[in-house]
Amino acid sequence: MPEGPTVRRYCSLALPFVGQLVTKVGGSTKQISLQDLMEQQLQDCQVHGKNLYLAFGCSSCSIKKPEKTDDVNTQDDGKTEEGCSLITESSAASKEQSKPGTSEEMLVRKWLRFHFGLYGSIRANELARARRGNKRGDWKDPTPRLIVYFDGGGFLVFYNCRMSWCSCPFVDPSRDILCPEFDKKKALRALSQPRPVCITLMDQSIFSGVGNIIKNEILYLARVHPLSLGSILPQEDLTALIDHAITFTANWLNDKMKRKALRYHIYLKEQCENGHQVVKETIGPLHGLKRLTWYCPTCQKLPPCCGSLRLSRGDL
Ligand SMILES: [Zn+2]
Missing domain, CATH: 3.20.190.10 (MutM-like, N-terminal)
Structure with missing residues (x-):
């Protein structure tokens, strides 16, 4: 996409x-x-x-x-x-x-x-x-x-x-990940909610412009498990996720303009950069679009209290 x-x-x-x-x-x-x-x-x-x-x-x-x-x-x-x-x-x-x-x-x-x-x-x-x-x-x-x-x-x-x-384009630069006016505080509040961060990151009302590739890549770069509940993760992790989202997207745009191919860290990979086996799963909200998600269970540990989500990840 x-x-x-x-x-x-x-x-x-x-x-x-x-x-x-x-x-x-x-x-x-x-x-x-x-x-x-x-x-x-x-x-x-x-x-x-x-x-x-x-x-x-x-x-x-x-x-x-x-x-x-x-x-x-x-x-x-x-x-x-x-x-x-x-x-x-x-x-x-x-x-x-x-x-x-x-x-x-x-x-x-x-x-x-x-x-x-x-x-x-x-x-x-x-x-x-x-x-x-x-x-x-x-x-x-x-x-x-x-x-x-x-x-x-x-x-x-x-x-x-x-x-x-x-009649006119929707203009709200505070939610556009590629705009300098992107509202990091609003994004942090949204990510802190008790729902899996991989779902929040795809919410276009908060992270407009973020898609499945960016989601997979920044979760890996921030070493955050996709099913981690935002309410359980430390603020530093959530802030790192937002910073990676901004930097990764800006770098990708730069590469695009130079017609350079994007080098993936985890997306479509079988092994992570540390040589671990990558897991590929379909994850999405209960009534929403479920998307393929790649993550490394070794580098991206699931916080212990999010373990019960494992049983129902197809219906989050
Ligand atoms: Zn790994």
Whole structure:
């Protein structure tokens, strides 16, 4: 599942198209009317948690394109670090410029929200190719859910994502793990509750942007057993978990922008870095999504009073 850092990289792919007009639209989606995008101008892109938001509006009430955007290429040109910083710059610039006519602009500007589920992705100026044949041996390229062509000659392609229109993106930087305003105190209070920390870490109302990979990795780095009840763990452990969440996610984003692969410590591993056998289990809330969880029972000891959870971990 694309997590916060991946979605930020997707945003950097869309950013160079800000200011351009849509000239052609295609794709298999039935979630929006493709016609609604025609001749609209892409005016902004933002990331909140694991969602990408693209603002479209008519060009007569357009915002100015950030000057530096022209310098950013979407592909392997080594300038993607700059693209990263521009995410904020673009958003800041658009907010700044929209102040005087905010109410007027809100009437004509709509945000398209993308959620990437487990396998969603974006490409710029290229289509995804089949990596392997299907059961019948056919090599069939993935079908774009949405493909948007711009007057600059380029295009954006969206695969396997859900999309819907909204009036404005949800903005609460205090719960976005990648925002400097992330509220560590609120996160600590949430983690201190008497429920397994692996469940709290996936709560998007507190740790927006954290997904299954980040969860597994930071629990291992902090040497915390996924089923430990937050109310039993010492505060230092919970604080370490939050610090690892912030650092790991920021480093992952940096690597993403440089197109460097992430090196896992425990996720998908059979042995931990200390050579112990790793356990893989499906863990999740009673009525929620249960996710595969990797942990090392030697490095990540379960506090004794959490032992009874072992019997019912499938139904937490
Ligand atoms: Zn170990």
